[in-house]
Amino acid sequence: MTYRVLALDLDGTLLTRQHQIVPAVCDAIHALRERVEVILVTGRHHTTAQPYYRQLGLQTPIICCNGTYVYDYGRQMVVEADAIPAQAAAQFIALAQAKSHELSLVIYVTEAMVYAQRQPAQYIASLKDWAETCPADYRPKIIAVPSLEQSLAHNIQVWKFVVEGETEKIRAFADQTWIHAHFSAEQSWSNRMDFSWQGNSKGRRLLSLLTARHYSPAELVAIGDNDNDISMIRLAGFGVAMANANDTVKSCADCITPQTNEGRGVLDIIETYF
Structure with missing residues (x-):
């Protein structure tokens, strides 16, 4: 062949x-x-x-x-x-940040990655260090925000969520009926799972x-x-x-x-x- x-x-x-x-x-x-x-x-x-x-x-x-x-x-x-609809993205954030889950989130939006200042994912630090080594004209934008919900209003597309935390908590979150019905969940690291819109x-x-x-x-x-x-x-x-x-x-x-x-x-x- x-x-x-x-x-x-x-x-x-x-x-x-x-x-x-x-x-x-x-x-x-x-x-x-x-x-x-x-x-x-x-x-x-x-x-x-x-x-x-x-x-x-x-x-x-x-x-x-x-x-x-x-x-x-x-x-x-x-x-x-096939981006995540804004309303579904907002509901996803609310569920992930509920006390029963307490998961760290990174949102991949139109031209950047955003995360909550109060609860950054562990891999963000190394990602930011790496980004600083890239030339300024195409350095990735990795932005800390006070509110993930408010960040949705300033972006046209939401590409995916990266969820980080204890393995059992991530799996329990992914197994929720609404999440399972609307998102494709795939393990991307030992303590991280990626969530994109269903079918992607x-x-x-x-x-x-x-x-x-x-x-x-x-x-x-x-x-x-x-x-x-x-x-x-x-x-x-x-x-x-x-x-x-x-x-x-x-x-x-x-x-x-x-x-x-x-x-x-x-x-x-x-x-x-x-």
Whole structure:
């Protein structure tokens, strides 16, 4: 089979724990992009994915927030999206901040990520430190606000929520009837879960993009490491799980990389199948 598209997750797949791309992997993608469509498919906001997009020299659209939207950096615009309706977003915030749950929230909105000053998620500190290393002209906006509810009034789109807290509390929150009926919930880290509007997934949005660009899923290699990557791994003609992926992800894949994201991981797949 000739594969014509490579879909790559970022965190835990293309990026190391230090949020860097292994130089040999970067070089291989630079060479590959001349004859294969390389598409980033990430849970990140487009502003926090942009430094890596630029590093790789890509020109393809990027799929962000677990399939919530497609962003075109060249035109600096969203080209396809299913955002969370404002009323549903407000109800979600109220439920998550109830005393019975007491969860930390980060909201991915139109051009920024916002969080409550009084209860910041733990990963925000490291994310802000990383953002400060980015060039000023495309530095991600990570904003502390006194009220998450009030922040909704100043943004056109709500892309997704990141919920952080004790695992049991997050699961109890996700299992509520209203949440389950209106949101797609996917584990993104050991103590974090992403919530996007019902029906959104990496696989669904990737299929739409492939169709628009006249590719078949059979021509696709997709590589990921976490639960939010399962839908695109299953979609692909050749689905790959990283060696550092959990067992659930590995069980859905056609292949497991010999090395993790800290080593040759993605590189071995590029050299073998492209």
